[in-house]
Amino acid sequence: MIRVRFAPSPTGYLHIGSARTALFNYLYARHVGGKFLLRIEDTDIARSTEESTRSILEGLAWLGFAPDEEIVYQSENAPKHRAAAARLLDEGKAYRDFTPKIETGDKSIKEAIVERARANQGVKNLRDNEYRDLPKAESDARAAAGEPFAIRLKVPMDGTTSFTDAVYGPLDRNYDEIEDLVLLRSDGHPLYNLAVVCDDIEMGITDVIRGQDHLTNTHKQILIYEALGAAPPRFAHLPLILAPGGKKLSKRIHGEIVSMTTYRDAGFLAAAFRNFLALLGWSAGEEREIYSMEELIEKFSLDRIHQSNATFNFDSNNPRRWTDDKAIWMNAEYIRTMPLGELLPFVKDELKSAKLWRDEYEDDEKTWFETTIDIIRERFFTLKDFSMQGRAYFSEDFDFDQAALDKNLKKFPDLRTWLPELGERLESLNEWTHDPIYNLVAAFAEENGTKLGVIMNGARAVLSGVAVGPSMIAVFEILGKERSIMRLKSQVAWNL
């Protein structure tokens, strides 16, 4: 039985890259009929927050990735991690390091690392820790005396670790490039590599699918597996998702755009976003981009995952490009092509939260409502559009887009009298359907010696508040006779 896990650390919201990792784990599990598990890696007490855990869970729930078993909280396993470290110590596979903890000072950690490495240039022997071969009795005595110590893994003097990554192929690393890594901090806290390995063993994980940033960690983890006497799982490392310019996507500099909840709140459909994410770093090798979840599951395979990082394209200075164009396009594609019945619940939620929902839409006005949604969704990109651009269809209290007014209304002052006149004329219509309306409007335009387009565009501005929308006659029909005439006669738009 294949068992995979998604293991985020709760130090922020669900990051777009993490969401993609979760997706791939989920797709793989479903594809092979295995289990998809979730583990919250909250061992970093200084940075982990409950708020973050909640946000991650919310993001996963929105995407629809429910774990098949109880969620594991890594911090709760700390006693087991300590026991594992103690065992390795006992067996002589790890040792106590009494070196006092070094503070990094005010330099950034990265800088400190690079500086140290540069200074050591090629002369550093990673096996030269003075406590590595401290006699057991002495080590025990010092520990008993209360001297603080960290526990480090005793990496063998020479040899190499190697594994075959499902994405990157065979990889190996010399022991002399791997430091005797700390398993347990001097304050007793287990560190990442130990915790991950222990938990993966405990959870029976068979395949680890995670970001490529863990590629080099994998060698250290394999060393821990070996020390613990456990067989390592299979590994598949995913290419990273970067910001434009090839930089790492980060909360600090890129803000909300990296958070999953942003997309939910912006009116994205989870199905569309999953589809978009699936194509970032993976492809089925076909010339097509729309895949249902079932199709994704069926076609997914580790060996079609890319080795090169992908750029998530957006322009924070351009509101139209606030996120990746393709993601927006895909969402629009879903909105206009998915079965209407599947879309309706989402529209309902959106209208409800905008206080535009009326229960009649599911009762007396069901037909009107469904027809209307079906017509207006044609030009929409997100669920938000139903309550923003589409507001005029559901409420008398809607805003007018200034650009639409300038371009289609105010440019033709005659419309100020024409539109109310047209409204008057429309009163006489007995049958409120396409042909009669069209004929009347067309005749009206001709009488006044103007192009039909001028009347139509002006009417659109006044009736819907925007310049974009379905066929104008359809707007008349949707709005109905009474509301159409009322808005044609209204002068409010002229005073804005």
Added chain:
RNA sequence: GGUCGGUUCGUCUAGGGGUCUAGGACACCGCCCUUUCACGGCGGCGACACGGGUUCAAAUCCCGUACCGACUACCA
């Protein structure tokens, strides 16, 4: 600094020695449709990082260089 990984249109990608004058999608531009439009249709722009090999033949294999990324922590 070291180790490892990566590099095809602006972006996501197809391709894995000949079918590649490199295919698709998004974006962009043009035309058509149309009463408007960010729908639709048609078309256009646009890429194998660079240099050496190997080969009859290289985007595809090898080497080097450049660039990018990750790791190099008592962070995860």
